[in-house]
Amino acid sequence: MKLTTWNVNSLKVRLPQVLQWLQTNPVDILCIQETKLTDDKFPQAEIEAAGYHVVYTGQKTYNGVAILSRHPIEDVQKNNPLFEDEQQRIIAATIAGMRIICAYIPNGQAPGTDKFSYKLRWLESLETWLQQEMAKHPNLALLGDYNIAPDDRDVHDPAAWEGMNLVSPEERTAFQRLIALGLSDSFRQFEQAEKTFSWWDYRALGFRLNKGVRIDHVLLSAPLAQRCISCSVDRVPRKWEQPSDHAPVTAELKPAE
């Protein structure tokens, strides 16, 4: 069972790459962020033709999330029911006995801005809701673009990022509060190469110089973490023509006992 998260930075532009990637990486579940599409423009037929069920919630220009699945999708929830939000950043569903939550956590712009306080309020409410969801669903996975680099290991140059969003103590504390609910950062369950990142700036040769940050994560509840046998970043599609600035991150679970 393979679970992937990928911020595609416009599904309109990136649909061919998503389909191409799925051909060689036929994962069970793919959580997508930043579709940037209203629901009437979502390429449902193309995705279904590729052999995937799909659910989505989107808006014009910004945000938008979707879950693609080889297995039937049930009990779909759009957005956090505890957090009034016009921005479409969450979609959750039950798939193959797991509660799958796909999230595009706010960027936060910069500490001290309105967007930053929105991010912190958003995360606080996510935590409250997740606690309820975990009580209902022991098998839970939270996949997405967190816009948080949890540790200095997750930043190419921590000194250069000092004082920025993605790395601030407030954001890292919010991330650790999610972990404290009983979630595991599947990437850190395993030995990983140093300087493994999931996002690289389009500018200033970010990818070529590996000036990245690790902000896309697959968090697993304890029963799923116990089944997890790998978690890795696939840098290949970041090298393609006109790529997303994010790479897909995949966790693999062995079958339940």
Next chain:
DNA sequence: ATGGCATTTGATAAATGA
């Protein structure tokens, strides 16, 4: 180097991203 690049929009410069 308060820029650099990509995407979107009742575009044609501005906002947003991270």
